[in-house]
Amino acid sequence: MLKAYVDLISQPSRALYIFLKFTQIPHTIQHVALRKGEHNKAEFLKINPFHTVPAIDDGGFLLSESVPILQYLCNKHNIHSLYPKDLQQRAKIEAFTHWQHLNLRYGGSILFVALFSQPASGKMPIDEKSVQLGVKVLKASLERIEQIYLKETPFLSSDSLSIADLLGVCEVLQVHVGLGMDVLTHYPKVAKWVELVRESVGASIFDDAHSFILKAGEKVRKMEVSVPKL
């Protein structure tokens, strides 16, 4: 049976987790606690020498990187609703998944490391230059989503949910829920889209996936880290 290696603190891990619960592909979840360094242990490196989550072991076929994992599983299990066979629709979904890395994901990750991971591991003071860069990249990314991706459709690439939406929303909520940094008020289409994705996969699956990062967010508030406004 498919084994999915995840840490729910990780945005793409949550996207895979939600995907598996939503599609009901038979699987087992293997938790890899990044905070305990489990991704660096020899046992996990046999699964993924890149040390990253998510990763899968599908009957001996090992694969890392969230997007190819989602695409592979959609292809294998004929889940064309989330990853259509039509070449143009497919390409539009893929375009978002590649764009996000050095935009939405980059901006959010800089902020999460600077305002959560580093303070949580005792590293202070907070690197203000990183925070400024993170805010700049994140704002530009949210503007692009608001003004281009969601210009004419309720989901990123079309009128229906795709793997791009699962990945994108998990990135947005990393800062919104994880850092308690309001990234939705100024972006009404983004806010509506996040809620629509939550409803589409089912609120219970969605909220379950985000319960761990919600706790992390409470930790940030206890540390009294000053979180910037967008």
Next chain:
Amino acid sequence: MLKAYVDLISQPSRALYIFLKFTQIPHTIQHVALRKGEHNKAEFLKINPFHTVPAIDDGGFLLSESVPILQYLCNKHNIHSLYPKDLQQRAKIEAFTHWQHLNLRYGGSILFVALFSQPASGKMPIDEKSVQLGVKVLKASLERIEQIYLKETPFLSSDSLSIADLLGVCEVLQVHVGLGMDVLTHYPKVAKWVELVRESVGASIFDDAHSFILKAGEKVRKMEVSVPKL
């Protein structure tokens, strides 16, 4: 007919350019000079509101992001040699194309901006912190390629050329040719792979695509910018 919008100073533009010459898909090349700000002009934004190259207009279907463009063209024109239909082989190729963004591409781009684009536009002194970060990320990326991707196969994902190799080699040569920074001596498998990809697509196509960045490299040497060693 397919229109491909490229600037040959850009790594993924070169990958698309080589791909089109190699596969002989009928196309016209539209040069978009980033240094002249042509990617910010209204005319180009109608093609790609994200301001980036490469982009394509395939009979009215507009697409940005190099990887989806290559995948779309392979799917459309049945070029399965470069992007196989087998799900596992395909997933391995896709895994590299996603991994590269925040690794090989990120490291090389930081260095290219710090040591070429900024000095060329008159911005001095060089930001040493960026250079250090770029070197660190690039070294780690080259080690992963040497030790993991090329561990058992001459190409990144298998025994034959794929779109992943075209993209990867163009990233590596951005610093090697563009900055004149030797990134091959310490990585013998990477060096062999670069040459193998060049031979596979044909040296004349490959060298033509890199002639512009080679000139840029000469400009760096004239500026007497100090390029770090790996």
